[in-house]
Amino acid sequence: MALLTLADVLRLPVIAAGLPRVMAGEDRLNRPVRWVHVTELLDPASFLEGGELVLTTGMPQPNDPTRLRGYADQLADVGAAGLVVELGRRYQQVPPDLVAACRARDLPLIVLSHGIRFIEVTQTVHALILDAQGELLRRSHQVHELFTDLTLRGARPEELVQVAADLMGRSVVLENLVHHAMIVCTAGGPGGPILEAWQRRSRATPTPDHAAPSGPEGWLVAPVEHDGQRWGRLVALPDQTGPASGPEHTLILRRAATALTLARMTGHTQWDREARASALLELRHGSHLSRTESRIRVEALGLPTVGHLFIAVAIGHRPDAADRADLDSRVGDDLRGAGIHALVGRLSPDRTGVLLTLPLAAAWQPVVERIGRVTEETLGEEAVLAVGPGVTALDQVARSFRQAEEVADAIGPATPPRPFHVSADLGLPELLYTLRDDVRVQNYVERQLGRLMQHDERHGGDLLAILRQYLDAAGNKSVAAKQAGLSRQAFYQRLHTIERLVGGNLESGAQRSRLHVAVMALDTLGEGSS
Structure with a gap:
């Protein structure tokens, strides 16, 4: 209308x-x-x-x-x-x-x-005006019923903003008090370029007490409250077809702002965190956004991009970790309190992601160690921190996260504990741990060590442990015998038995390599003994 x-x-x-x-x-x-x-x-x-x-x-x-x-x-x-x-x-x-x-x-x-x-x-003219006013009243009733239904069924803020954008045929942005664009929707879906220089433009647009046009660009602005105080605002932007400040647009935006206020009263209060988590997932998956759109979106959330380094951190933890739900908020709050720009969000049930935005000259290691301390305080020592390579462009973030997650997947019991892990820490044990579910690896272990393990089972023997000590000593029998607490003669007898069971000569470097790989692979399967 x-x-x-x-x-x-x-x-x-x-x-x-x-x-x-x-x-x-x-x-x-x-x-x-x-x-x-x-x-x-x-x-x-x-x-x-x-x-x-x-x-x-x-x-x-x-x-x-x-x-x-x-x-x-x-x-x-x-x-x-x-x-x-x-x-x-x-x-x-x-x-x-x-x-x-x-x-x-x-x-x-x-x-x-x-x-x-x-x-x-x-x-x-008066007849037309009165008809329009009557139509506006009918439309107002329809809009009121629509947003009431959305509120009663607990619609999320993204849906409320998208409905407002669709009804108005305009781009609509939900932002907080510091002018970070939390949710961005257009009549056709999420928006991107409309956020160019968002904070500067937004700060030039005052917030009226009620839905009304404001600022040099003619934005239609409606405040959003929480607990009787202003939390942020809902903004409708004009486009090529005209302004966004007509009476129907005003009533839609006002009703949407009321629905958002009610949503916060009924428990939907993590909008800032959810917005950053959503942006993190878009970058991690390399979404359809262009490099420019990604930059605008991230900057609209208050993160600098020009002259900064992006560091992807993957935190691995058990899906059933008791406090994993708190990890995202604790890490985010700690970094924000230290003045460190970051996006934090859940990547999967067993993984939390952090994208750090640091000045090029800044050292990233202390920041990652800080994340590690918060993680340990929250989840204990079970969590694993893995760091991808630093990148300077947002379209490279997905690759950095993939490498970080590959590192996290490779860290197993045989990897020495560290505050964080990078790709340079990965060796043969980590490779085998990554491949532990591969049937070919399992068949290899069985071919190389099956008879040896069966002998130990039948006779209560320690041949597998002896072989591990021998291999760890790089074939030095004297050193291995001493570590095993056996005489050299007793140790040599066990080695001869091992050679008979595995069908090879332990003096051969190639044979020792095959067995060493098999023992390490066995450890990744949780069947080896130390």
Whole structure:
């Protein structure tokens, strides 16, 4: 339902019959017409409230240029939609001074070359206005019911914002008090380029007490509250089709803001964290966003990008870890408290991701160690921190996360504990741990060590342990015998038994390598003994 504008009125047959010509305010014809007022008074402003289209024959208007300017100033000051002057009775042509005065105040001035019946104009326009008002009331009821239903079924904030965007046909942004864009939706889906230089533009746009146009770009802004205090605001942006500040747009945005306020009252309060987690997942999966759109989205969340290094951190933990739900918030709060820019979010049930945004000259290791301390305090020593390579472009973040997660997947019981792990820490034990579920690896272990393990099972022997000590000593029998607490003769006898069971010569470096790989692989399967 659109407002009746001045341009609409000029297209009506009852007006078109007067051959209207626009003499001033040509770029203001989109002004809404709230009412039509016929007057021959020299001071009509005292009877106006704003938004009226004033019709006159010009009979009372003086020839004095000063008084003509005063007449135009009165109408402009009160916010009249425009002035229509009918020629023929008072003027044969409109006074140039009146045209100049209206142009100076951007007041639309329309001249009718032929006479028309003003009563027909008022009847026609008022009927259209009343119909529009009735339609607005019906639309208001529909919008109220829609958002009430969404609220009652606990719709998430993303859905509430998307519904508002779809109803308005405009881009709608939910932002917090520090002008971070939490949720961005357009009538066709999530938005991107509309967030260019978002914080600067947003700070130039004041927040009204109620849904109303604001700022130099003509944004429609509605406050969103929580516990009686302002939490943020909902913003609808104009587009090429027109502004976003009509009465229907206003009621939609106002109702959406109310629904968001109610959503916060009923428990949906983690919007900042969820927005950052959503952005993190988009970067981690290398979503459809372009490099520019990704940069704009991240910057709109308050993270710097230019001249910064991005560090991907993957935190591995058990899916059933008791405090894993708190890990995201604790890490995020700790980094934010230290003034460190980061996105934190759940990557999967058993993994939390952190994307650090650090100045190029800053050392990232102390920051990762800080994350490790918070993780250990939350989950204990079971968690694993893995770090991907630092990158300088957002479209490289997905690759960095993949490498970090590959490192996390490879860290097993045989890996020495460290505050964090990088790809350089991965060796043969980590490779075998990664492949532990591969049937080919399991078959290899069975071929190399199966008979040896069966012998130990039947006889309660320790041949597997002896072989491990021998291999760990790099084939030095004396050292291995000493570590085993056996005499050299007893140790040699066990080695001969091992050679018979595995079918190879332990003096062979290749044989020892095959067995060493098999023993390490066995350890990754949880069947080896230390």
